[in-house]
Amino acid sequence: MGTTQLESVPEPKYWHLKTVIGEALDSDFAVGEILPNERDLAARFGVARATLRQALEQLELEGRLQRRRGVGTTVAPPRMGVDVSTTQHSWPGSAQDAWQSVDCATAVPPAAVARLLETGAEEETHILRRLRVSHGQQVAAELLYVPASTVPELSAIDAPSGPARSRAVLRELQRLDLDGQDRAVELGSARADDAKELDRLPGSPVLLVTTRYVSEGRTAAVSVATYRADTCRLTFGDSGDVEISHDQERRAS
Amino acid sequence: MGTTQLESVPEPKYWHLKTVIGEALDSDFAVGEILPNERDLAARFGVARATLRQALEQLELEGRLQRRRGVGTTVAPPRMGVDVSTTQHSWPGSAQDAWQSVDCATAVPPAAVARLLETGAEEETHILRRLRVSHGQQVAAELLYVPASTVPELSAIDAPSGPARSRAVLRELQRLDLDGQDRAVELGSARADDAKELDRLPGSPVLLVTTRYVSEGRTAAVSVATYRADTCRLTFGDSGDVEISHDQERRAS
DNA sequence: GAGTGGTCTAGACCACACG
DNA sequence: GTGTGGTCTAGACCACTCA
Numbered sequence: 355m356g357t358t359q360l361e362s363v364p365e366p367k368y369w370h371l372k373t374v375i376g377e378a379l380d381s382d383f384a385v386g387e388i389l390p391n392e393r394d395l396a397a398r399f400g401v402a403r404a405t406l407r408q409a410l411e412q413l414e415l416e417g418r419l420q421r422r423r424g425v426g427t428t429v430a431p432p433r434m435g436v437d438v439s440t441t442q443h444s445w446p447g448s449a450q451d452a453w454q455s456v457d458c459a460t461a462v463p464p465a466a467v468a469r470l471l472e473t474g475a476e477e478e479t480h481i482l483r484r485l486r487v488s489h490g491q492q493v494a495a496e497l498l499y500v501p502a503s504t505v506p507e508l509s510a511i512d513a514p515s516g517p518a519r520s521r522a523v524l525r526e527l528q529r530l531d532l533d534g535q536d537r538a539v540e541l542g543s544a545r546a547d548d549a550k551e552l553d554r555l556p557g558s559p560v561l562l563v564t565t566r567y568v569s570e571g572r573t574a575a576v577s578v579a580t581y582r583a584d585t586c587r588l589t590f591g592d593s594g595d596v597e598i599s600h601d602q603e604r605r606a607s
Numbered sequence: 608m609g610t611t612q613l614e615s616v617p618e619p620k621y622w623h624l625k626t627v628i629g630e631a632l633d634s635d636f637a638v639g640e641i642l643p644n645e646r647d648l649a650a651r652f653g654v655a656r657a658t659l660r661q662a663l664e665q666l667e668l669e670g671r672l673q674r675r676r677g678v679g680t681t682v683a684p685p686r687m688g689v690d691v692s693t694t695q696h697s698w699p700g701s702a703q704d705a706w707q708s709v710d711c712a713t714a715v716p717p718a719a720v721a722r723l724l725e726t727g728a729e730e731e732t733h734i735l736r737r738l739r740v741s742h743g744q745q746v747a748a749e750l751l752y753v754p755a756s757t758v759p760e761l762s763a764i765d766a767p768s769g770p771a772r773s774r775a776v777l778r779e780l781q782r783l784d785l786d787g788q789d790r791a792v793e794l795g796s797a798r799a800d801d802a803k804e805l806d807r808l809p810g811s812p813v814l815l816v817t818t819r820y821v822s823e824g825r826t827a828a829v830s831v832a833t834y835r836a837d838t839c840r841l842t843f844g845d846s847g848d849v850e851i852s853h854d855q856e857r858r859a860s
Numbered sequence: 861g862a863g864t865g866g867t868c869t870a871g872a873c874c875a876c877a878c879g
Numbered sequence: 880g881t882g883t884g885g886t887c888t889a890g891a892c893c894a895c896t897c898a
Contacts, residue, residue, distance in 0.1 A: 364893085366867060369809060391883060402869045407884090412796055412810055423884045424877035433793060440843060537843040539792050540686060541812060541836040543665055555885080556622060557665055559794060559812065583794040590693060590790040590843060617874080619886060644864060655888045660865090676865045677896035808866080 367401055371409035374399075379418055379429055389419075389427045415559060417584050433587040434489050438563060440535050440590075445567065446484075446498055446577060447524030453496065455520035457483040463499050470566060470576045471501055478502045482520045485551060486579070493586050494563075495551040496579040500527065504574045527575065533568045539588060540564075548580045559583040620654055624662035627652075632671055632682055642672075642680040668812060670837050686840040687742050691816060693788050693843075698820065699737075699751055699830060700777030706749065708773035710736040716752050716829075723819060723829045724754055731755045735773045738804060739832070746839050747816075748804040749832040753780065757827045780828065786821045792841060793817075801833040812836040 389395065396406040410427065413419040420430040437452075446453065459481050462468075468475045479501045486494040502508075505526035514522075542562040549556040561581040567574050581588065642648065649659040663680065666672040673683040690705075699706065712734050715721075721728045732754045739747040755761075758779035767775075795815040802809040814834040820827050834841065 368867080372810075393883095402871090404870090405868060408867085410884095415794060415796055415812065417794070421884065422877085423875065424882080426883060435791065538688065538840050539814070539843070540840040541668060541670070541794065541814065543668055557625075559668065561792070561794065587791050587793040590792070621886080646864090655890090657889090658887060661886085663865095674865065675896085676894065677863080679864060 368405050368408035368412070371399060371401065371406065372412045375409060376413060376418065379413070383429045385429050385431045387429050389429070391426060414584060420584070430584070433585055434491070434493070435589045436486075436488050436493055436581065436586045437591060438537070438588045440537055440565075443532060443534070445524070445527045445530070445532055446575070447521075448528055452488065453484040453486050455482060455484050455517050455524070457516055458519040458523060459483075460502070467499050467576055467578065470564070470573060471499060472573050473501050473503065480505070480508075480519075480523045482523060484520070491585065492552055492582075494579050494581040495548045496577055498575060498577045500575045504530070504569075530569045530574060532574075533570065535565055535567050537566075538564045541583070542580070544580060552580070552582050554582060554584075561586065561588060563588070621658050621661035621665070624652060624654065624659065625665050628662060629666060629671065632666070636682045638682050638684045640682050642682070644679060667837060673837070683837070686838055687744070687746070688842045689739075689741050689746055689834065689839045690844060691790070691841045693790055693818075696785060696787070698777070698780045698783070698785055699828070700774075701781055705741065706737040706739050708735060708737050708770050708777070710769055711773040711776060712736075713755070720752050720829055720831065723817070723826060724752060725826050726754050726756065733758070733761075733772075733776045735776060737773070744838065745805055745835075747832050747834040748801045749830055751828060751830045753828045757783070757822075783822045783827060785827075786823065788818055788820050790819075791817045794836070795833070797833060805833070805835050807835060807837075814839065814841060816841070 383389070390398070392403055392406055392410070396403040399406060410419060410421065414421055414430075417433045418430055419427055421427045444451070447455075460478055461481055462476055463471065463479045463481065465475060467479075468477070471477075471479070473479075479499050482496075482498040482500065484496040484498060485492060486496065500523055505523060507529075508522060508526050540562050542560050543557045544552065544554055544560045546556045548560065549558060552558075552560075554560075561583050563577075563579040563581060565577040565579070567576070636642070643651070645656055645659055645663070649656040652659060663672060663674065667674055667683075670686045671683055672680055674680045697704070700708075713731055714734055715729055716724065716732045716734065718728060720732075721730070724730075724732070726732075732752050735749075735751040735753065737749045737751060738745060739749065753776055758776060760782075761775060761779050793815050795813050796810045797805065797807055797813045799809045801813065802811060805811075805813075807813075814836050816830075816832040816834060818830040818832070820829070
């Protein structure tokens with residue numbers, strides 16, 4: 355007696371919590387507003403703090419919350435659309451491509467990159483560090499790998515260090531014919547240095563955009579860009595004529 | 608005395624664990640091999656199980672591990688490249704587009720989709736459910752929204768139910784001129800029904816691909832596709848002539 | 861039934877931001 | 880200093896898979 359359908363599907367608490375809080379965000383909070391702290395929230399919902407955190411983590415993953423140590427949890431603005439379309443068919447550094455060079459070094463690339471470059475694993479490669487700012491926010495950090503053999507004109511001596519050297523490498527790239535590029539997007543977690551640039555904790559989820567630049571039948575350069583997954587929506591506008599503001603709004607009342 | 612540089616940067620344990628295990632995966636494990644269970648691993652590293660799990664979660668996020676309840680933790684194969692390029696400029700359902708229709712219903716779309724469709728919030732819409740299989744794996748689940756006004760020829764009576772109706776809707780779409788499409792990729796967490804189709808737990812990280820199909824200056828259809836983030840790398844081949852196998856390998860010895 | 865990963869608890873301490 | 884989120888512990892029980 356009494357076994358009549360008591361929760362035939364025991365939904366995890368954190369899942370239910372996430373739903374409840376998510377709905378509350380839609381109806382009771384405005385963007386930027388700060389939530390009660392985790393201990394209060396946990397007490398209010400009658401769960402352990404760890405459980406409450408599991409729910410908050412999911413909401414943060416979905417870009418609905420923003421948490422900062424020492425500060426608090428705030429309602430995140432809707433994700434910004436960041437254009438990563440390849441229709442431009444141009445080298446990095448050409449025109450104004452939204453990226454800002456900050457550094458340049460010369461070293462042997464990691465194995466995974468060397469594989470993409472189809473060079474010997476030991477080939478010296480220019481490694482440019484670039485940052486992308488969009489809507490006043492740091493949204494991505496990039497490592498651009500340009501094998502020395504791609505830009506033979508660039509000797510080690512005539513190039514200064516740092517950003518100036520970056521510009522020299524990019525300038526050399528423009529002289530080549532770009533046959534095409536292909537791109538891949540996957541989920542990753544932020545390396546320590548990227549996390550620092552993006553003002554996130556190491557390990558936070560990021561969107562990894564890998565681009566292969568092809569010139570004269572070979573891979574002339576490879577870019578690995580790390581985008582903040584919480585604040586960015588990558589857009590691949592392909593409609594040419596049709597151009598629409600991608601800033602969709604999430605209401606607050 | 609003795610305060611000489613004691614761990615000036617207290618790296619979190621789980622972060623260090625992740626690194627150690629990650630390196631072990633590269634050197635000591637083959638794809639598909641099963642790891643010791645979490646309790647053993649935690650004991651071996653001298654940490655609490657929760658801490659060990661935090662490390663495993665990150666490795667799973669990066670697609671290096673696969674965990675299944677009741678079974679164990681195994682070394683994941685490298686992510687498969689899944690083509691999501693828009694260069695084909697064709698409607699869904701045309702040719703063989705890798706998608707398989709499983710169902711069709713007619714209802715009012717959720718608000719977020721209605722906004723994209725630029726229809727009234729109350730407009731009846733055909734909602735197709737499709738699945739994508741790649742390399743013998745279920746990789747994505749899609750909801751395709753086609754407003755009734757897009758396919759006026761399709762009356763409610765002449766269309767049967769389920770997959771047959773899906774085909775009817777897709778057939779009507781082919782008759783329209785496709786002006787273009789644009790696409791966006793963002794991080795999400797799997798809804799309960801998607802999780803079931805993809806054989807994942809609800810809330811697992813997924814890549815959300817939103818496509819807007821434009822015809823005669825208006826949004827004729829919207830697709831929201833949910834890709835498994837752990838096993839998929841979305842590729843946007845744009846190089847046309849150059850075609851390369853994207854199945855990069857991660858070695859095991 | 862035995863063994864696995866998934867959920868949950870009730871604490872504790874730490875790193876960080878801000879006044 | 881105070882309050883926040885981040886890390887960590889040592890347990891417990893549950894849901895699932897498989898022999």
